[in-house]
Amino acid sequence: MTAESVSPSASRRTFAIISHPDAGKTTLTERLLLAGGAIRAAGDVKARGERRRARSDWMDIEQKRGISVTSSVMTFERDGITFNLLDTPGHSDFSEDTYRTLSAVDAAVMVIDAAKGIESQTRKLFEVCRLRDIPIITFINKVDREGVDPLTLLDDIASGLALDLAPMTWPIGLGTDFRGLIDIEQKVALLPEVRGGTQSKELTFSDPHELEEKAHVEPHILNPSIEGLELAEGVLSRFDRESFLEGHLSPVYFGSALKEFGVDRLLDALEKFAPPPTTRPANGRKVSASEAPVTGFVFKVQANMDPNHRDRVAFVRLCSGKFKRGMKLFHVRENRMVTIAAPIFFFAQERETADEALPGDIIGIPNHGMLRVGDTLTEGETIRFEGIPNFAPEILRRVSLDDPMKAKQLSRALQDMAEEGVTQVFRPLIGAQAIVGVVGPLQLDVLASRMDKEYGVPIRYDQAPFVTARWIASDDKTVIEKFLEVNRSSVAEDRDGALVYLARNAWALDQAKQDWPALRFADVRERG
Ligand code: G4P
Numbered sequence: 001m002t003a004e005s006v007s008p009s010a011s012r013r014t015f016a017i018i019s020h021p022d023a024g025k026t027t028l029t030e031r032l033l034l035a036g037g038a039i040r041a042a043g044d045v046k047a048r049g050e051r052r053r054a055r056s057d058w059m060d061i062e063q064k065r066g067i068s069v070t071s072s073v074m075t076f077e078r079d080g081i082t083f084n085l086l087d088t089p090g091h092s093d094f095s096e097d098t099y100r101t102l103s104a105v106d107a108a109v110m111v112i113d114a115a116k117g118i119e120s121q122t123r124k125l126f127e128v129c130r131l132r133d134i135p136i137i138t139f140i141n142k143v144d145r146e147g148v149d150p151l152t153l154l155d156d157i158a159s160g161l162a163l164d165l166a167p168m169t170w171p172i173g174l175g176t177d178f179r180g181l182i183d184i185e186q187k188v189a190l191l192p193e194v195r196g197g198t199q200s201k202e203l204t205f206s207d208p209h210e211l212e213e214k215a216h217v218e219p220h221i222l223n224p225s226i227e228g229l230e231l232a233e234g235v236l237s238r239f240d241r242e243s244f245l246e247g248h249l250s251p252v253y254f255g256s257a258l259k260e261f262g263v264d265r266l267l268d269a270l271e272k273f274a275p276p277p278t279t280r281p282a283n284g285r286k287v288s289a290s291e292a293p294v295t296g297f298v299f300k301v302q303a304n305m306d307p308n309h310r311d312r313v314a315f316v317r318l319c320s321g322k323f324k325r326g327m328k329l330f331h332v333r334e335n336r337m338v339t340i341a342a343p344i345f346f347f348a349q350e351r352e353t354a355d356e357a358l359p360g361d362i363i364g365i366p367n368h369g370m371l372r373v374g375d376t377l378t379e380g381e382t383i384r385f386e387g388i389p390n391f392a393p394e395i396l397r398r399v400s401l402d403d404p405m406k407a408k409q410l411s412r413a414l415q416d417m418a419e420e421g422v423t424q425v426f427r428p429l430i431g432a433q434a435i436v437g438v439v440g441p442l443q444l445d446v447l448a449s450r451m452d453k454e455y456g457v458p459i460r461y462d463q464a465p466f467v468t469a470r471w472i473a474s475d476d477k478t479v480i481e482k483f484l485e486v487n488r489s490s491v492a493e494d495r496d497g498a499l500v501y502l503a504r505n506a507w508a509l510d511q512a513k514q515d516w517p518a519l520r521f522a523d524v525r526e527r528g
Contacts, residue, residue, distance in 0.1 A: 010276045013271065014361075015108055015274060016088050017087070017109045018109070018122065019125075020122045023113045024141040024258070028263065036267070075361075099128055100373060102134065104300075104317035104362070105134065109139055110129075110250070111139050113142055114142045114143050114148065115146060123160075135274065136247065140254045140255070143181075143254050143256050143262075144259050144261070154236060164237040166249055167184060167252045168269065169183055169254050169255070171254045172217055180199075181255065184233075189215055192261075198260040245275055276360065280295075283383060283386060284383060289359035294320065295385075296317055296376070297319065298315065298374060299315055300315040301421065303416050318362075320359050321379070323356065325342075327339075332375070332384060333384075392437075392468060393469055397462065398435055399414070399460075399461065399462075401458075410459070413457050416455075418495045422446060422450065423437065423438050424437040425495055428492045429491050429492060444461060464502075466504055470509065470521035471500055472521060472522075474520060476518055480519070487512070
């Protein structure tokens with residue numbers, strides 16, 4: 001046994017669900033929590049969501065548009081394993097937030113709609129997982145609806161994503177013909193009590209054709225399913241854990257979140273195959289989960305979760321050590337020790353006070369702006385965890401105030417929103433008006449709504465004369481100085497003081513790159 005597998009964090013599975021909107025992420029989340037006993041009845045996730053929305057005005061937008069814009073953390077247990085599910089916003093405008101959340105997980109479940117196959121958002125998120133070598137378990141949802149023939153679907157996914165697939169369960173029929181699932185390795189059929197019902201019994205077999213008699217599955221449904229399965233076994237891969245852990249192969253589970261079919265098998269897979277916390281790259285070295293000193297990093301900050309208390313919670317992913325309440329940790333960026341007095345666990349979206357947490361766990365640390373996304377906490381070592389990027393915004397706007405007396409509040413509120421990652425804020429070297437940068441237009445609505453409701457600062461957006469931004473850097477300081485001499489009116493500082501070139505159009509950016517070969521123009525900036 002390796003040190004990793006005997007360390008206490010071997011009981012942790014920290015994962016996210018990636019999917020295109022509507023594939024069934026919310027429904028699946030609910031079922032997983034239900035299977036883990038974290039909620040009493042299906043529907044609670046939504047009910048709780050309603051309460052939270054009622055508490056927080058800015059979620060009006062979420063309610064109106066019927067989309068989820070916040071990430072949260074849900075924890076549930078089964079068989080002595082603690083599962084930390086990090087929810088990611090499904091809407092593409094919030095992909096930056098999603099990318100950061102994916103930096104904090106050890107595995108991902110990719111949910112695909114059986115009728116739609118790979119969709120744009122699935123592909124984007126898959127690419128992020130691939131970049132980070134995050135192992136992926138595939139869940140093909142909605143088999144109770146008419147869908148694409150399973151073998152064709154798997155073929156499309158495998159070639160579309162250049163990913164090896166290993167089917168672990170197989171549907172018997174689809175849509176109105178759906179009769180159950182076959183657990184391929186165990187040679188077990190998962191069946192409903194009544195046709196169209198939820199998964200409620202298991203039947204072992206030695207040959208799947210026995211199901212015609214044993215489970216009364218009509219031959220015109222059973223035989224093509226078995227044929228498809230046999231073909232799939234011939235052309236697709238067999239499960240190989242190493243290949244899975246390296247991100248090359250994904251085990252595939254069919255199911256229906258709505259009908260609670262196949263969800264238990266998915267959970268088994270997370271338990272058996274998904275990796276416990278292992279090592280995390282930091283600058284200079286890799287940090288192992290089995291190391292005794294506590295380390296962790298902030299992957300998300302959420303302000304004003306409760307408008308009655310101007311609170312701000314930093315979500316910290318623990319990477320090593322055993323964290324205890326009241327502990328003092330070293331805040332690497334600020335180069336000082338801080339006391340973590342009132343850490344919070346997130347248990348099925350309800351807050352619980354944490355006494356102890358292990359690698360893989362997420363703790364919420366209430367603070368007043370001390371912790372930012374990308375910050376590293378240690379017991380004294382000066383290291384920084386990698387992989388919390390800022391992306392070049394695709395939309396830039398000038399922010400104007402109706403009431404000039406509120407300039408100070410505006411500045412403070414924008415800083416808060418930037419720290420939370422709702423927007424990026426750029427301060428031009430010439431001129432006083434701040435420029436906000438976002439990845440998608442919906443983020444602008446959220447920002448304006450929150451500025452008004454939470455800070456009492458109504459804002460307007462004016463068109464900025466820029467279309468995109470690039471972080472500029474050079475090993476030669478004089479190059480930067482020269483560049484500034486000529487381009488000062490197109491340069492701003494981000495909130496960390498890093499210099500950003502604001503391009504008026506794509507041509508200007510290309511030209512600048514050509515004219516200044518000694519200057520790097522980066523569209524991603526690692527934070528921290
Ligand atoms: P999302 O979070 O990925 O956006 O998807 P969500 O779970 O909200 O599901 C989107 C729609 O798909 C919902 O229907 C949901 O009930 C349905 N759905 C999810 N899983 C399954 C499944 O396994 N089978 C079938 N047949 N449907 C499924 P809706 O009508 O948009 O919403 P609702 O009114 O049912 O909540």
